[in-house]
Amino acid sequence: MDIEKLVKMQRNFFNTGGTRSVRFRRAMLRRLAGAIKDNEDLLNEAMKEDMNKSPLEVYMTETGMVLDEIRYHLKHVESWAMDKEKITPLAQFPSRSYVSPEPYGVALIMSPWNYPVQLCLEPLIGAISAGCTAVIKPSAYAPATSAAIGEIIHSVFPPKYIAVVQGGRKENSKLLEQRFDYIFFTGSPAVGHMVMESAAKYLTPMTLELGGKSPVIVDQTADIRIAARRIAFGKVLNAGQTCVEPDYMFIHESVKEEFITEYQMAISDFFPDGDMSDMNVIINQKHFDRVSRLLESGRAVVGGTTDPERRFIEPTLLDDVSLDSPIMQEEIFGPILPMITYTNIDTCIEYIISHEKPLALYLFTASKSTERRVLRCCSFGGGCINDTIIHLATSRMPFGGVGASGMGSYHGKKSFDTFTHYRSIVSKGTWLDLPVRYRPYTPLKDKIIRLLMH
Known part of the structure; x- marks a missing residue:
């Protein structure tokens, strides 16, 4: 053509x-x-x-x-x-x-x-x-x-x-x-x-x-079972190959162990008997190799296995991830969720605003003050409170990024x-042509113009 x-x-x-x-x-x-x-x-x-x-x-x-x-x-x-x-x-x-x-x-x-x-x-x-x-x-x-x-x-x-x-x-x-x-x-x-x-x-x-690295924050007031299921949904969907996937997670240290348990249960519920044969695979070998290498950035506490013949990566939750590890330097675009603990919400906010503005942000909390604070301080394309992904599934709200996203x-x-x-159009009548705007300018015209434009 x-x-x-x-x-x-x-x-x-x-x-x-x-x-x-x-x-x-x-x-x-x-x-x-x-x-x-x-x-x-x-x-x-x-x-x-x-x-x-x-x-x-x-x-x-x-x-x-x-x-x-x-x-x-x-x-x-x-x-x-x-x-x-x-x-x-x-x-x-x-x-x-x-x-x-x-x-x-x-x-x-x-x-x-x-x-x-x-x-x-x-x-x-x-x-x-x-x-x-x-x-x-x-x-x-x-x-x-x-x-x-x-x-x-x-x-x-x-x-x-x-x-x-x-x-x-x-x-x-x-x-x-x-x-x-x-x-x-x-x-x-x-x-x-x-x-x-x-x-x-x-x-x-x-x-x-x-795109970009879209963060998830789970605080100590969140419903952890709901948070784990909805975050797992966002990570498993399309095998994490989603521009608004939850890319990495800040989780309050007091609920981390509970979250790991609930995340494992969510994955088990999604795939009865561990059968993941109908889950999406990674699109090609190049991307499979790249995402597989990112598994080395932490310790898998859920999942962690791969099948190179199918280009399949199991839904994985990574612990012991440092902020300077490879998985935190690029958009993951795969079913791997790195987990970073925190004790003060300021830690999460400072990290997010010190990096490129993400396409999405997800906050799991029951605290309205935390919700207001995060929304006031962090710039991002769009997002959800107590869910992931779904903000783009409507014709009644715009979807788009900001900055690098x-x-x-x-x-x-x-x-x-x-x-x-x-186009802004003014259709002017011809039956009256006020002379006040035309030269020569006079003190009287000045007064009239000021009166009309006041």
Whole structure:
């Protein structure tokens, strides 16, 4: 596929105005929803092949979330796309002021491998809803799912409107040489830097959804059984290959032993008879080797075994972890949870604010004062009190990072906003033309202007 010609073809189609009507946008959203429903088995099989993902988890974290997002946009896109009346200052009388949303144009969506359906199609929903065309670049690290997405998209949309470009770094580089009207990138901070450098060439606006080390704090007032189960859920989900996974944990020393017991019980409950055959595996050998080495950063008190033939790593809780150990220097992206004890909440806060701002933060506590303190002192993309992960599973709140964990946000109306430029328009009447603003300036005009602008 000639990428330069593809972008030009999409720009020509966008310039016809064919994507702008709300009727068209809604029809395309319905078409996408229908294609996902018709191809659920294809997507289940593809994700099983790529990462051993179970059908229930595929629906819970991928296709189900995408379909729910489409329903939300279908319900609200008509009102979002309307002009919004604004109050006109008296000095601009007689006129009408309003904000008019318009689509940016041709969008590039670059998605990662870890949630290859959700993180590809949720931004696409925003692009369609806003009235853009889109070029989608799925990750080559999930080849079966990327191929399935390409097959689905090409079966329902013409490439002049929505297209999928397959491939690896060569294709990524070629795409980033093109002039897009908006770029939406989800991936690592390292690649995010490269994408941002490329976007700077044309001053292209963009959203970066990155990652980082998202902390968990469990204090002495927390419900330890609930905390252990919900943290284990966040670590086991997708084998920890989640941008908002609980990366490391500060735990009050008075509840550490209880937590270890409850964490082991949670894992045992999740996998009856120790059968972990349906748990996700690590995406490829390179990442398996990297994550496996991190097991050496502490002592496994839960789990700790690996199966290189399957690229499988058992859910693991590490004790005796130092803050300067290898596992604390990089995003883990695996089912290993390093545990660090503390006695004073200030220790946790000082560590968190002295490092890059994380994409998520999770606090388990029954203390409202501790909750207020952590939220007041720590900057992060989003998070949960007494749970993990679930803050992103809604169309009613935006999801995004801050600082090194990203810029911009999406989900629900924020997805529409992301791919939309809001034009401020003043429509001035011609039946009256007050001369007060025109030269020559006089003391009388000065008084009138001050009166009108007061």
